Amino acid sequence: MKPRCLLPLTRRLSTRRELLSASTRRLLADTGASIPIVKGPMYPGSNPELVAAVSAAGGFGVVQPISLTHLYGYDFREGLRLIKSITSRPFGVNFTILENAKYKRQMEEWMDISVDEGVKFFLTSLGKPGKIVAFAERHGVKVYHDVHTPEVARKVADEGVAGLNCLNSSMGGQTGNRSVFTLTLTLT
Ligand SMILES: Cc1cc2nc3c(=O)[nH]c(=O)nc-3n(C[C@H](O)[C@H](O)[C@H](O)COP(=O)(O)O)c2cc1C
Numbered sequence: 351m352k353p354r355c356l357l358p359l360t361r362r363l364s365t366r367r368e369l370l371s372a373s374t375r376r377l378l379a380d381t382g383a384s385i386p387i388v389k390g391p392m393y394p395g396s397n398p399e400l401v402a403a404v405s406a407a408g409g410f411g412v413v414q415p416i417s418l419t420h421l422y423g424y425d426f427r428e429g430l431r432l433i434k435s436i437t438s439r440p441f442g443v444n445f446t447i448l449e450n451a452k453y454k455r456q457m458e459e460w461m462d463i464s465v466d467e468g469v470k471f472f473l474t475s476l477g478k479p480g481k482i483v484a485f486a487e488r489h490g491v492k493v494y495h496d497v498h499t500p501e502v503a504r505k506v507a508d509e510g511v512a513g514l515n516c517l518n519s520s521m522g523g524q525t526g527n528r529s530v531f532t533l534t535l536t537l538t
Contacts, residue, residue, distance in 0.1 A: 380492040380512055381471050382440035383410035390515070390522075391444030391473060393417050398429050402436035412442040412473050415460050426460050430467040443469050447477025465489045473515060480509035498526045500536040 367375060374386045381388070387409035389400065394417050401411030411433070418429040433441055443464045445457055461482070464472070474482055475496035486493045487510075494513035497503040503514050516533050517526035528536075 377513065380494070381410045381442065384408040388412065391417075391475075394421050397422055398424065398432045399436065401441050402433045405433075405439040405441045406437035408439070410440070410442060410471075412444050412471075414444050415457075416446075427463045427467060430464065430469070434467065440470060442471035442473055444473045444475065445482060446475045447479065447482070449477070461485060465491065474511070478509060479506055479511055483510040499528070500533070503537055 367378075370378070370386065377386055377388075378384065383405070385408040387404070387407075389396075389404040389409060389411045391412045391414035393414050396412070396414040396417045398413070398418060401413050404411035413430070413433070415426060418424050419426050422429070424432065430443075443460070445461065447457075448454070461472070470491050472482060472486055472491055472493045473496065474493055479493055479495045483493050485491075492512040493510075494515050495506040495509075495511045496515045496517055497506060498517040503516070506514070514537070516530070516537070518528055518530045518533050519526050520530065526533075
């Protein structure tokens with residue numbers, strides 16, 4: 351079979367929203383992306399040019415702040431501004447929630463800067479996202495949280511997140527152990 355280019359397909363999708371599921375339409379509304387393709391945060395793979403390229407193509411790039419600063423060497427705000435200089439399309443920022451006091455202060459500073467730079471979407475992982483949700487609500491930011499079991503999904507839903515990033519057995523690189531089908535069925 352002749353290989354087909356993804357771009358025409360995604361263009362067709364972006365103009366035929368009625369073909370998308372309600373949850374995909376919700377994802378597009380919450381992120382501001384025009385096609386349902388997300389470049390998840392990756393330590394170490396999330397350089398700012400990649401985040402910008404995915405968003406510029408209509409998908410949604412998500413920044414991994416530790417990659418941006420410690421690995422690629424950007425001041426956090428300058429890194430966000432670099433992305434904004436490449437594309438005016440929206441992108442998100444990932445916050446891994448860890449109970450280390452020094453890291454927490456750093457994360458809060460990054461959250462303030464993100465809001466200041468116009469970021470409207472946080473993807474949180476690990477920990478309890480309730481405090482971040484409260485902060486985000488004050489600033490019109492949507493929060494989705496990474497979940498890999500129905501139990502975690504229920505807990506974080508109770509903390510008010512707007513959506514769940516369901517880590518499943520076909521995800522790249524990490525350890526989701528339920529199939530998309532099983533996870534979706536147990537959550538609906
Ligand atoms: C190498 C690698 C590093 C990742 N690092 C992070 C991370 O720092 N924070 C995070 O929330 N998710 C991280 N993830 C998870 C991805 O953002 C994404 O949610 C996951 O890979 C599922 O998407 P996929 O099915 O397209 O692979 C990482 C994934 C990979 C493969």
